[in-house]
Amino acid sequence: VNGSAREVQTVLGPVEDSALGFVLVHEHVAASSAGILRSWPAIYGGRTALTDRAVEILSRARAAGVQSIVDCTTFDLGRDVELLAEVSARSGVTIIAVTGLWLDPSVTLRARSVEQLAELFVYELTDGIDGTGIRAGAIKIATEAAVDPVGGRILHAAALACMATNAPIITHTAAQHRSGELQAALLEEHGVDPARVAIGRSDDSREIDYLTRLADRGYWLAMDRIPNGALPEYGGQSVADRIDMIARLVAAGHANRILIGHDDPAWAGLLGDEDQRRRRASNPRSLTFISDVVLPAFGSRGIGSDVITKITVDNPRRWLSAA
Numbered sequence: 001v002n003g004s005a006r007e008v009q010t011v012l013g014p015v016e017d018s019a020l021g022f023v024l025v026h027e028h029v030a031a032s033s034a035g036i037l038r039s040w041p042a043i044y045g046g047r048t049a050l051t052d053r054a055v056e057i058l059s060r061a062r063a064a065g066v067q068s069i070v071d072c073t074t075f076d077l078g079r080d081v082e083l084l085a086e087v088s089a090r091s092g093v094t095i096i097a098v099t100g101l102w103l104d105p106s107v108t109l110r111a112r113s114v115e116q117l118a119e120l121f122v123y124e125l126t127d128g129i130d131g132t133g134i135r136a137g138a139i140k141i142a143t144e145a146a147v148d149p150v151g152g153r154i155l156h157a158a159a160l161a162c163m164a165t166n167a168p169i170i171t172h173t174a175a176q177h178r179s180g181e182l183q184a185a186l187l188e189e190h191g192v193d194p195a196r197v198a199i200g201r202s203d204d205s206r207e208i209d210y211l212t213r214l215a216d217r218g219y220w221l222a223m224d225r226i227p228n229g230a231l232p233e234y235g236g237q238s239v240a241d242r243i244d245m246i247a248r249l250v251a252a253g254h255a256n257r258i259l260i261g262h263d264d265p266a267w268a269g270l271l272g273d274e275d276q277r278r279r280r281a282s283n284p285r286s287l288t289f290i291s292d293v294v295l296p297a298f299g300s301r302g303i304g305s306d307v308i309t310k311i312t313v314d315n316p317r318r319w320l321s322a323a
């Protein structure tokens, strides 16, 4: 590798990092539970309807400037890479799938050792997922307020897989408990380079020192559920607060550490029907919210187009490819 163009694995095969363009780093076509998409299509209106709906959402995002998304759906969130490949091909949006695990590993996964879990993650990054040959391009992990033994094994395995393949990590945190700091301590203990790691849910935090200290250590700050500020169950940070925090981070010199996303699935099966309706009502723009609302708001806060390009294009390219 000569240091200029680097390959990133997508659901339609490897691409040069320079082809990624505007990247949303934390999205989902569908987020539910392992096996649900295949075994119970009636619960989400059937596979054709879901695929069409996802294609429509991503096509609108594409028209609004979005070129790539990281689909952060792990095995335990019901990942289906053939669905992702079809949606990517039909919408024209590049999709990067993930390995790793979220907060709902099955009994079988909970019984595995660090080495076994790392073997699974590396297999999905290098050989492919579900026998398809479609390779993961990133590793997702999740930590709430504390790390239990299973969560510790998953995190350690993700660290080993990151170091073996140089794949990027994106995390779910409970930002009000500053769990990004806990993740950072454990990942560094296992030898991971902070520049490979995006600390997610960072826009849930109201504490700028939590964010600036992580940025100073070299971590990416994934401000990745911005429209959810409209709903009370996602904490006290409103949409305006989340945009303001990004502006404060830029003013503090951290524009080169910020990543962005919605985390707004086309089908959020892990939520009940009423919560899904409320969620759709609170963000009818779906994956054009950042293009339609957030980027114009940046402009009115004095954030120039050079910084917007950094946040939407340059930073995710550097995080995904290590270029």
Ligand SMILES: [Zn+2]
Pocket (backbone or CB within 6 Å): 026, 027, 028, 031, 072, 263
């Ligand atoms: Zn998510």
